[in-house]
Amino acid sequence: MSLIYVLNGPNLNLLGQRQPEIYGGTTLSDVEDLCRDAAGPHKIRFLQSNWEGQIIDWIHEARQDGAAIVINPAALTHTSVAVLDALNAFDGPVIEIHISQVHKREAFRHHSYVSMRADGVIAGLGVRGYAAAVRHVVSLID
Numbered sequence: 625m626s627l628i629y630v631l632n633g634p635n636l637n638l639l640g641q642r643q644p645e646i647y648g649g650t651t652l653s654d655v656e657d658l659c660r661d662a663a664g665p666h667k668i669r670f671l672q673s674n675w676e677g678q679i680i681d682w683i684h685e686a687r688q689d690g691a692a693i694v695i696n697p698a699a700l701t702h703t704s705v706a707v708l709d710a711l712n713a714f715d716g717p718v719i720e721i722h723i724s725q726v727h728k729r730e731a732f733r734h735h736s737y738v739s740m741r742a743d744g745v746i747a748g749l750g751v752r753g754y755a756a757a758v759r760h761v762v763s764l765i766d
């Protein structure tokens with residue numbers, strides 16, 4: 625049984641409370657349930673922070689005990705070389721996930737630092753993208 629980190633960046637705690645036309649009506653707690661269902665026998669550490677340094681610390685933690693990382697870095701996707709550097713120090717599979725189809729949105733959302741490390745990228749599948757990402761890393765781990 626392996627441990628999968630599912631990391632969520634800034635403002636994703638507001639999921640289901642604002643902008644449902646972009647992000648849907650599902651809460652982050654519902655997303656956590658989706659991920660746990662998708663993980664089968666594997667354990668999930670499902671985490672969210674509005675602080676870049678906290679996300680980086682969790683990526684460092686995953687270096688010790690994580691088999692894979694699924695990450696929605698939120699706005700840090702487009703800004704954070706520090707998150708990219710932390711992910712580059714992690715050896716297992718990394719899947720980047722976005723709820724919205726970022727390439728149909730503003731130009732500043734089209735570039736991702738995290739994609740330079742991610743082994744796979746999911747965008748635009750809504751919160752179901754999380755379950756797809758978790759199922760994929762489970763298939764890699766098993």
Ligand code: CA2
Nearest residue numbers: 635636638639642698699722723724733
């Ligand atoms: O589509 C995604 O999942 C994003 O990672 C979400 C980020 C955005 O900056 C990325 O470009 C794409 C924003 C997360 C904020 O989430 C909210 C959810 C509900 C209400 C307000 C913000």
